[in-house]
Amino acid sequence: MILVVGENVVDVLPDGRAVAGGGPANTAIALTRLGVDCGFAARLGSDSHSRLIESRLTEAGLSADAWVRTDESSPVAQVSLDETGGARYRFQLTGAADFNRRPGELPVGDRLTGIEAVHLGSLAAYLPPGADVVEEWAAEAATRVVVSFDPNIRATVCEDLAPVRDRTERYSRFCHHIRCSTDDLAALYGTEPHRVTASRWLDGGVRLVVVTEGTKVTAYHRDGELTLAAPKVSVVDTIGAGDGFTAGLLAWWWRSGVLAEFDPTGWRPEVVRAAMEYAAAVAAINCTRRGADPPTDAEVTDFLSR
Template sequence: MRREPPARPSPVTVLGECVADAFTEPADGASDALTLRVLAGGGPANTAVALARLGTPARFLARLGDDVFGRLFRRRLEDSGVDLSAAVRAAEPSTLAVAELDAAGQAAYSFHAEGTADWQWTRAELDAVPLDGVTCVHTGSLALVREPGGTVVEEFLARAARAGATVSIDPNVRPLLVPPAVYRERLPAWCRLADVLRLSEDDLALLLPGRTPEAACDEWHAAGVPLVVITLGERGALASLDGERVTVPAPPVRVVDTVGAGDSFTAGLLHHLGVQGALGGRPDGLTISEVADACAFAARVAALTCSVAGPNPPRADRLGEPTAPARPGG
């Protein structure tokens, strides 16, 4: 039996990296120079920011350096209302990604990530994080595969699942830093841990080359994850709940760039599920109709992110309507 919707969205804990996204721009009057415009990014950080801006209480578990980028990250997160009380003040430098946008607004990245703060999680740091009352933990991207911290993060997810939290994972494959084979090797374990697996069609092509989205969903359900959502860019998203499927269209939008769109989609999905009272443990009472509603909301959040430059997700008042449809009878 499904619980009643909470009085406010269920809180979500996000674990992962912050990355300084440096966008290249021509330098005025110089053919042999570039200007870098630096924005605070990183997939998990973007998701935490988007959740908080939508009205979900979001706690971010991060290792934040005390360099110029680390201070930039902290300002952005705090200004968006993200709870940093459990963040670690790290001695290591911050991660830098240099992004070049193509004509369609798609970003190609080069990473400067050796020895940086994001991957140095220790068991003691995460064991100190309380999980009492936590309804959802989301993670993904490089935090799950970069060592020495990746294994410790997986252990934390297992502890969260035992504590009754819904576990959400976004692989967000970064082949320039970690070979796709590493993700493929660890993906079955993630499917056993996760209640929600959200990934892009680009991730799918790297993880299961030549496989259709429907076949991939069936394989991941068999490995243990009940809800799989594959975003398809301008074609919307395919959601599969234990094999029952629905396709949700993407809203029309004038794309400035697509940076952070997938992270915003994940935030919109979790926010909507939280508003519906569907977070907290396995999604046993969830229906495909509720999943479709959540994905439609998430697609709107992602579209608004694409309509502005950089990973700048919208606040709730930009959506122009309530964050979730009313439930029958109440």
């Protein structure tokens, strides 16, 4: 099983509709649609938005076993779209349940049995006080299972990026796999070349860094790198595309058996290319739909066969 740790966010779309989203939640739902045995460690508030969130998670088939229920509020994001369909977010997060993670809420020791990998990221990995708990827990979990990380950071949320950069560097010292976008890297490191950032993370112990950039994706490994062009599709919007890409990578690793061993030394470009092609197809299909609406494995297989 893959356990996803992170937040739900209610997205208020430009047309006024409220839909449940949030990067880690999107990733967990995408994983279930792709046929992966997936759990989601969510914290749910007690407001009307929490009912929308719970309904979405339940309909996706995600178990409530790892959910924590609280009297706190749900995070909200006002979404706007640019002329290309690219999404921008304005967040309302103060006091939200998702960022108040407490010690003892996440599985440790023998409770990790049966979990092949943990995926974490986005706002819950950065916003205190909960992020301190998540970071400490993930560092310990990384000694027992593969840990995947997606920064998915928003400068509009974390105005002081110095502690965000520091926390990112700490995550990079124990995570096995990092997927990030060029927007993430620009927010965190400005104009630092992507290869320089990836090399630093790889030197610190990360086994594979995958960077997405709209029309292309590049994988960095200590023994090589690989760039792949993204499929061309008619874009409706990009909401959830990066989360879908991450899910596609993890699903491919999981299904192929690579995830269980996640070779720390061998550079197998044919394996990485196959995973990237699958993940890129997941993201591309999502972009042809409104909002975070990832495809099934059958839809991805059909897309790749064309």
